[in-house]
Amino acid sequence: MERKKTYVEDVSRTIYDIKNKFDYRFKTDKGLTPEIIKEISKEKNEPQWMTDFRLKSLEIYYSKPMPTWGVDLTDLDIDEIIAYIRPDADMKTTWEEVPEDIKDTFERLGIPQAERESLAGVGAQYDSEVVYHNIKQELVDQGVIYTDIETALVEYEDILKEYFMKLVPPTDHKFAALHGAVWSGGSFVYVPEGVNVDIPLQSYFRLNAPGAGQFEHTLIIVEKGAKLHFIEGCSAPVYNVNNLHAGCVELFIKEDATLRYSTIENWSRNMYNLNTKRALVDKNGTIEWVSGSFGSKVSMLYPMSILKGEGARSEFTGITFASTGQHLDTGTKVVHAAPHTTSTVNSKSISKNGGYAFYRGLLKVAPGAYGCKSSVSCESLMLDNISKSDTLPIIELNNDDIDIGHEAKIGRISDEAIFYLMSRGISEEEAKAMIVRGFVEPITKELPLEYAVELNNLINIELEGTIG
Amino acid sequence: MENLLLNIKDLKVSIEEKEILRGLDLSINEGEVHVIMGPNGGGKSTLAYTLMGHPSYHIESGAIEFDSELINELRADERAKKGLFLSFQYPEEISGVTVEDFLRTAKASVTGEMQGIISFKKLIKEKMELLEMKEEYATRYLNVGFSGGEKKKNEILQMSILEPKLAILDETDSGLDVDAIRIVAEGVNKIRDNKRSILVITHYNKLLDYIEPDFVHILMDGKIVKSGGKELAMEIDEQGYENIRAKYAN
Numbered sequence: 001m002e003r004k005k006t007y008v009e010d011v012s013r014t015i016y017d018i019k020n021k022f023d024y025r026f027k028t029d030k031g032l033t034p035e036i037i038k039e040i041s042k043e044k045n046e047p048q049w050m051t052d053f054r055l056k057s058l059e060i061y062y063s064k065p066m067p068t069w070g071v072d073l074t075d076l077d078i079d080e081i082i083a084y085i086r087p088d089a090d091m092k093t094t095w096e097e098v099p100e101d102i103k104d105t106f107e108r109l110g111i112p113q114a115e116r117e118s119l120a121g122v123g124a125q126y127d128s129e130v131v132y133h134n135i136k137q138e139l140v141d142q143g144v145i146y147t148d149i150e151t152a153l154v155e156y157e158d159i160l161k162e163y164f165m166k167l168v169p170p171t172d173h174k175f176a177a178l179h180g181a182v183w184s185g186g187s188f189v190y191v192p193e194g195v196n197v198d199i200p201l202q203s204y205f206r207l208n209a210p211g212a213g214q215f216e217h218t219l220i221i222v223e224k225g226a227k228l229h230f231i232e233g234c235s236a237p238v239y240n241v242n243n244l245h246a247g248c249v250e251l252f253i254k255e256d257a258t259l260r261y262s263t264i265e266n267w268s269r270n271m272y273n274l275n276t277k278r279a280l281v282d283k284n285g286t287i288e289w290v291s292g293s294f295g296s297k298v299s300m301l302y303p304m305s306i307l308k309g310e311g312a313r314s315e316f317t318g319i320t321f322a323s324t325g326q327h328l329d330t331g332t333k334v335v336h337a338a339p340h341t342t343s344t345v346n347s348k349s350i351s352k353n354g355g356y357a358f359y360r361g362l363l364k365v366a367p368g369a370y371g372c373k374s375s376v377s378c379e380s381l382m383l384d385n386i387s388k389s390d391t392l393p394i395i396e397l398n399n400d401d402i403d404i405g406h407e408a409k410i411g412r413i414s415d416e417a418i419f420y421l422m423s424r425g426i427s428e429e430e431a432k433a434m435i436v437r438g439f440v441e442p443i444t445k446e447l448p449l450e451y452a453v454e455l456n457n458l459i460n461i462e463l464e465g466t467i468g
Numbered sequence: 469m470e471n472l473l474l475n476i477k478d479l480k481v482s483i484e485e486k487e488i489l490r491g492l493d494l495s496i497n498e499g500e501v502h503v504i505m506g507p508n509g510g511g512k513s514t515l516a517y518t519l520m521g522h523p524s525y526h527i528e529s530g531a532i533e534f535d536s537e538l539i540n541e542l543r544a545d546e547r548a549k550k551g552l553f554l555s556f557q558y559p560e561e562i563s564g565v566t567v568e569d570f571l572r573t574a575k576a577s578v579t580g581e582m583q584g585i586i587s588f589k590k591l592i593k594e595k596m597e598l599l600e601m602k603e604e605y606a607t608r609y610l611n612v613g614f615s616g617g618e619k620k621k622n623e624i625l626q627m628s629i630l631e632p633k634l635a636i637l638d639e640t641d642s643g644l645d646v647d648a649i650r651i652v653a654e655g656v657n658k659i660r661d662n663k664r665s666i667l668v669i670t671h672y673n674k675l676l677d678y679i680e681p682d683f684v685h686i687l688m689d690g691k692i693v694k695s696g697g698k699e700l701a702m703e704i705d706e707q708g709y710e711n712i713r714a715k716y717a718n
Contacts, residue, residue, distance in 0.1 A: 438562055
């Protein structure tokens with residue numbers, strides 16, 4: 001009997017892989033020195049305290065060892081990375097003014113169209129700087145601020161001084177220190193007390209230059225009783241030199257406030273994605289993370305929720321898809337620091353064609369945090385025999401009054417399940433696709449619509465005839 | 469005039485090098501109900517899986533003809549399209565796929581015709597009412613969290629929607645209470661007509677209180693050792709398989 005081998009197609013990267021000519025107005029030399037850091041700060045016309053902050057961060061960076069756990073970073077040579085590239089464009093508030101080639105890139109990625117259809121505001125970063133920012137006037141009228149960090153540093157310097165890298169200090173780890181030294185671009189969002197931003201804001205980060213680093217900073221403050229949905233999307237074309245992404249996300253959710261933070265990361269396969277994300281949640285506040293990791297060569301990404309106020313809540317929904325040459329080490333961290341806080345973790349991963357998906361999670365409950373509830377579920381699906389998957393959920397409990405549920409599953413697509421579906425007239429390819437789509441269904445329904453479509457397209461199955 | 473629907477000739481089947489079916493013959497005409505009974509390990513489920521085309525069951529020799537075509541080499545989906553159906557003893561749980569979406573895809577695949585969402589919704593609702601299934605099952609994930617009885621009813625629901633020419637019921641009565649057996653049997657009787665045939669595979673004869681068979685066969689040690697009418701089922705019930713073995717197997 002002729003047997004056919006099926007496999008799940010890779011993410012179609014066509015639109016992401018279109019490179020533009022490498023145009024820039026200013027770029028630093030490769031590598032990291034105090035001179036380069038001063039140069040970046042000067043280029044950005046920063047206040048002295050920020051220059052000092054950068055230099056201090058650089059010192060910390062040099063004093064810290066490379067992490068020896070998680071992914072293999074031996075091929076990552078920071079001295080070969082260009083830390084700062086100013087694109088040949090200034091920030092614009094109307095799309096027409098953005099330079100043609102940059103505009104084309106974002107048009108292909110569907111960004112302006114998404115803004116017209118379903119977003120309240122959009123920011124677009126190209127290499128190291130934000131080239132476009134726009135927000136609906138009615139939100140501005142309500143006091144909502146949505147801009148890049150550079151503008152915020154001029155217009156809201158006091159807020160920046162109070163919050164910038166306070167939640168993720170440069171001392172946190174080596175790449176947080178690196179970020180503190182060379183950060184550029186990103187988003188600043190401020191939602192005043194009681195304001196409900198009911199349609200999402202979206203920032204899109206695009207790294208076009210080869211051998212470069214992208215170090216955008218996202219700072220979001222959602223004041224008491226306010227509500228926001230923020231979406232971030234990332235991509236880059238593939239080059240044969242390594243690129244580095246070491247962004248930092250700091251989210252402050254005040255009393256009774258809610259923030260949903262959705263990320264779809266589709267970096268190219270030459271990207272080191274070493275990102276740090278953290279949320280601090282006050283009394284009865286809520287953070288909802290929705291995280292999709294599809295791209296990059298290696299990723300280390302563990303969004304962290306610190307439930308600081310009584311009754312604070314966190315919810316994490318994540319999907320990781322690792323294919324050939326990819327090692328994606330992802331997960332989430334939750335710290336229950338106050339009583340009656342609750343957390344839910346729902347993580348799924350798929351590995352195929354030799355990909356490696358690793359779930360790493362931490363759940364920590366402080367001594368005085370009684371009456372907490374947590375439920376953690378992580379499931380991995382391996383689509384063939386050459387792919388790998390692991391889970392490492394760490395649970396650290398410091399009191400007895402806790403209600404915890406934990407579940408971890410690693411498996412392959414069962415032949416019996418395929419046979420069951422085939423016995424109803426469904427082809428083998430469609431049966432596999434159905435099972436994989438079903439596996440990610442609880443996650444896809446949480447994703448913003450256009451990304452849910454992208455994820456489903458990615459689970460297209462292709463038939464390859466082989467004699468077996 | 470009787471038309472031959474299934475014709476199995478001297479079928480030998482092995483799984484992992486071990487021979488299970490050792491020269492089995494069986495013919496089923498259109499419109500007939502056949503019952504295969506036999507002790508555990510005798511080859512009942514092997515026969516069911518082999519007929520449906522499970523890749524782990526290797527046909528060493530012999531022929532399976534369905535609707536005048538040799539189907540030995542066909543994949544399970546191709547067999548389903550030709551009108552074969554297997555009600556599984558242990559149906560698989562498929563997370564994230566609703567009963568309705570799955571069945572609509574299956575129906576479209578088997579018939580080769582797109583199924584309208586609204587008209588299909590109506591069809592599934594109708595069939596579920598007949599099986600006394602709650603409407604909410606249509607939107608639940610396929611078999612996930614279903615009780616044993618609910619899974620079996622769901623198999624019969626699939627059968628009544630896909631309308632096969634030959635339905636093989638593998639131990640569909642096992643693990644069911646009396647009410648559930650009655651409902652399942654009614655579901656089976658509803659699709660009976662002078663064209664469609666049914667092959668009931670069972671260990672006990674509980675289902676036979678509700679489904680009137682045309683033929684009863686005893687399968688032991690990989691062969692059909694005795695064929696007869698309903699009285700054969702009674703005989704097994706009274707005497708047990710060991711006596712039957714002494715009587716009919718050599």
